[in-house]
Amino acid sequence: MKLSKLSIVVPCYNEESNIEELFNELKKVIDSFDYAYEVIFVDDGSKDGTYKEIEKKSTQYDFVQGISLSRNFGHQIALLAGLENSTGDVIITLDGDLQHPPQVIPELIQKYKEGYDIVNTRRIDDASTSFFKKKTSKLFYIFINKLSDTKVEPFGADFRLMSRETVDAFLSIKEHDRFTRGLVSWIGFDQGVVEYKANPRFSGKSSYTFKKMFKLAINGITSMSSKPLRISLYLGLIFFITGLVYAIFILYNYFVGVNVEGWTSILITILILGGIQLLISSIIGEYVSRIFNETKARPLYLVKKQTDNVS
Numbered sequence: 001m002k003l004s005k006l007s008i009v010v011p012c013y014n015e016e017s018n019i020e021e022l023f024n025e026l027k028k029v030i031d032s033f034d035y036a037y038e039v040i041f042v043d044d045g046s047k048d049g050t051y052k053e054i055e056k057k058s059t060q061y062d063f064v065q066g067i068s069l070s071r072n073f074g075h076q077i078a079l080l081a082g083l084e085n086s087t088g089d090v091i092i093t094l095d096g097d098l099q100h101p102p103q104v105i106p107e108l109i110q111k112y113k114e115g116y117d118i119v120n121t122r123r124i125d126d127a128s129t130s131f132f133k134k135k136t137s138k139l140f141y142i143f144i145n146k147l148s149d150t151k152v153e154p155f156g157a158d159f160r161l162m163s164r165e166t167v168d169a170f171l172s173i174k175e176h177d178r179f180t181r182g183l184v185s186w187i188g189f190d191q192g193v194v195e196y197k198a199n200p201r202f203s204g205k206s207s208y209t210f211k212k213m214f215k216l217a218i219n220g221i222t223s224m225s226s227k228p229l230r231i232s233l234y235l236g237l238i239f240f241i242t243g244l245v246y247a248i249f250i251l252y253n254y255f256v257g258v259n260v261e262g263w264t265s266i267l268i269t270i271l272i273l274g275g276i277q278l279l280i281s282s283i284i285g286e287y288v289s290r291i292f293n294e295t296k297a298r299p300l301y302l303v304k305k306q307t308d309n310v311s
């Protein structure tokens with residue numbers, strides 16, 4: 001396993017108050033390494049002084065590079081921007097809020113040396129995560145693994161090690177609405193897992209609001225599977241058959257002479273059918289909008305500025 005240079009990629013959105021601490025923690029770990037390294041901070045259109053902090057570090061240390069995206073493109077795209085600019089034989093991605101402890105990095109590298117091309121992480125016992133987030137995240141993984149043909153490691157995070165080959169494979173995927181965890185699982189190769197204890201956020205607050213989590217979940221499912229469309233077909237079939245049976249029942253009533261009643265049944269039918277139709281058309285709409293986004297083929301992100309040492 002080749003390892004002459006290590007790249008560390010950190011997506012940052014409003015992490016002004018975390019950069020210094022994260023850098024110090026990272027430095028403690030990588031200073032002990034005897035191979036070359038680079039640390040790439042991607043400022044994902046932060047509204048605070050995140051990029052200033054990155055620049056400060058970059059002028060002090062040549063191995064620190066900063067890329068500032070032209071606006072907030074989201075965590076997954078910021079990750080991608082960092083990966084595209086990395087030059088190491090081994091690339092490690094981690095969050096900018098110290099929830100992914102740099103102390104685990106040597107363990108990841110150890111696993112890589114054992115022969116794994118990708119080393120994912122699984123968080124255990126994290127006091128940092130709210131009960132609600134744990135539950136929704138568990139539900140999400142159950143759901144996505146049921147619906148999708150690609151298995152996604154539960155409780156995984158975008159804290160992982162990837163070899164140069166696998167990063168190149170990952171970058172060859174040009175999809176717009178990206179669900180990194182799913183895509184990494186999709187590319188295959190030999191994947192290992194390391195467990196770690198997540199820290200609470202060092203400072204600042206999570207930018208993964210419920211809305212963003214919901215979006216990520218929908219994205220994860222629709223980008224990895226077309227089963228929801230199949231389910232729509234089954235739902236449609238079930239309702240069609242039930243409708244037919246009910247029609248026969250009503251016709252029977254008509255011929256035996258009962259035909260004015262029916263307020264309750266009509267209302268129930270209208271409500272259920274209306275609901276199902278809306279649901280199914282929005283599922284289709286979700287896929288159509290994905291097609292729309294892909295066909296526009298816009299660049300995945302734009303860079304506003306970067307430090308001089310970016311390769």
Ligand code: UDP
Pocket residue numbers: 010011012013014015044072073074075076078094095096097099205206207208
């Ligand atoms: N992040 C980003 N762009 C965004 C939102 C988040 O680059 O639009 C980064 C953020 O700075 C952090 C990582 O993605 O390094 C994870 O975000 P966060 O800590 O807010 O999420 P959580 O850990 O709560 O899931």
Ligand code: MG
Pocket residue numbers: 095097099201206
């Ligand atoms: Mg976090």
